[in-house]
Amino acid sequence: MTDQVRITEIEHAPNRRQLLRAAGAVAVGGIAAQAISTSALADDTTETAPTELLVARDDAPLGARLQGVQHFGVTVQNMDRAYEFYTEVLGGTEVFRDGDFQGERIHNTLLTDQEIVARERKVNPRTLGIPNLRDGAQRLDVRFIQFDNVVIELLQYRDADQPTGSGDSFAEPRDHMSPAFPRSMHICFYLRDDVDFNKFIRDLEAEAAKRGMNQVKANRIVTVTSEGERLAAPLSANSNPITEGLSDGWTLIYAKGPEGEQLEFVKALGPVKKRFADALTAHRQRNQNNGG
Template sequence: MSPLSLCVSFLFVLTVSVAQGRDIASNLHGIAFAAVTTEDAQRAARWYSEFLGAKHLTDLSFSFYGDEHYYRFFQKEILEARAQGIDPDRLGVPDISDNGNYEIRGEFVLFDNGLVQLIEFARRDTEEHITYPRRIRLTGPGVRNAPQICLWTKDDLDFNQFVHELEEKSIKAGYDKAIFNRAVKVKNEEERRNAPIKDKGINVKEGPFAGLSFVYMKGPSGEQLELYKMVNHTRWHFGKEYCKRRGVTTAFLDNYKDNEYKKKAGLTGQMWGLVQFGTHTDDLFGSVNFYSNVLGSQTMEYPMQAIDLKGDPFKNMLYQKETLEAARLGIRPREFGILDVSANGGGRIDYRFNLFDNYHVETLRYTDGPTMDYPSFPVAYNHSSLAYVGDMAAAFHVNDNADFNQLVADVERRAEELGFEGVKANRVIDVRRLGEMVDLSEYSRPFTSGNLEGYNYVVMKGRSGEHIMFVQLRGPMGEKVKQAMLEYGAVSTAWPETNPWTYGGYDEFCSKYHNLDASPKEEL
């Protein structure tokens, strides 16, 4: 083949690849939901709805099992167990097959800009409520692949008082796994519990994230959560990115009106919904490349990029629960997934925001040294199964009109072209190797009856092994979600009725950004 022919062939492949990337992005409506594995989905749903003002979609409660779901959830682990000659249970796989004894049960709760899916893997051969017993041992957010959900509080509330009240409500209702970290060092659990309200959050007053308040905490099943409040400088920059993306959130919506669910929850219901799904990577730029060039995210520009985060209050807020637990168990902090990011410590944290239509995926790198040339912090989960209590997945919302299975196949192909060879979806049938070529109809099959009629999903691993899903909400299920959003006042680009950009809902807010490359206005 001549050099000219080679060049033409290369340009053709590149053009096809870029086109596939655009097609994928144009058929995604952001993140449909964050899936959280719980020990009791109904109990968790009560916490998210009664305390945080979400709407519990009881008409979407579900349970299912069967061979196709067994493979669709756990094919990677099943194949690994087969290769090692061991029972898949040893790799954290509950048997939800036709002949197994577990099933998946779940609930949905709705926030302003998306859903949270709460699932459990429960025994179906007994009337007792028995959940699959695997629980994440290393619970710190610095563990590789560790996921977290960040919720967005309203601008005008007292953030530390909000945290205090949410904690008090959780304790009073018996949610003992909902542990809240402090910004100050404490010696024991009693000191943590009795810390003054002023130490219950971090309020950033200067630097690129001025106006940000945040806290790290655990949810009702011990899942990792974070709370953000964003005003002034930080709010201005986040708003600019949403306007540029034409993303949706009620935080910037003109003429916003509160709903009855938030009012009923009181102070702790004063939320804007979700702001991010976080995941820890061993290659920050590789993960950003995956989310932007495969899935079509918008990478938030500087200064909305965290560079070399460290400091004593930050370390306390990040790791306090794990620090106390490691001391109690007599385990070295590093072995418990704790990187020293104190002012005099040797570690650092960097992250990027990958904005989708409704919120972003935060990719974080924990570096075991003062510069990013050092290796990533080595502690990683010793499992890859989504059945571990406290684990999570980000589920990307596929357009109703898209060929769902073709899109998933395109994601695999696009990822492989960019060198992400491990990004392979599980199939609904047994295969000999992960990502084996099968007929498109065997990638997934939609539900044809029950509360989830019209719902379809696949499970795969992301660039760094994190759990991601692709879902389509069609038919009766999609209609239920859309109507619930309209009733709640939620926003989504999935339907014209829920998308404020179709009726000018952000015209006033975005008018301040005459130049999308401008700096914050003087009044900030």
């Protein structure tokens, strides 16, 4: 599907047009579309605010011009598998899906920097994992998944002859996924206060295993040297509660998702919960003072 066709479709879809306008037509790590709630659209001052207020906001510090984090994106090898994990296992709700993105505009929007690097190195762009959306040899599909306080975007770059959703990814997954690598990112899920953290991790691994998602594995807080030892570790080793210092009340564990992506699960109680609440209040007050 060409960019011109894509633009024509958007022009005839009022809801999509509103989404693009509200999102500023750009999503970090994603495409030019975001899932903006009805209330967020209603709060969009570009539609309702007086001109003088808009001018004041445009002169405010950059942070005061933001509404917060809209979504985290993860590029996947198997879209259907990732979608099943984030909706059926972790309980997210699909906002919408779109796909078959191709053409010069979207190619340049997403891949300009990587293409420049390939030219400078005098290498085939494909060897750097750069798809050819420009000519349509590869396509991009996306699905947005809503959780209580954030959206996750699943992205898949596939060859044009691969079916949407169930086809193979254009590029091979990276072998080295240590969180210590610079540029590595992770998705952090916030557990409810009354949830048994250790049981949650056990149930997460069991549910994923039933679905054949054998890559879904959580770390343990005790030293293990094999997969057998990891599975045999006591239930209490499934989470790391911190009881001193500035992180007192923080509990966490790292895990891998079905695509090998880095996940984190946390709880924040007691002193550290208050630190986050106080920081949020201070952040909102500062933005209000700055015209945000």
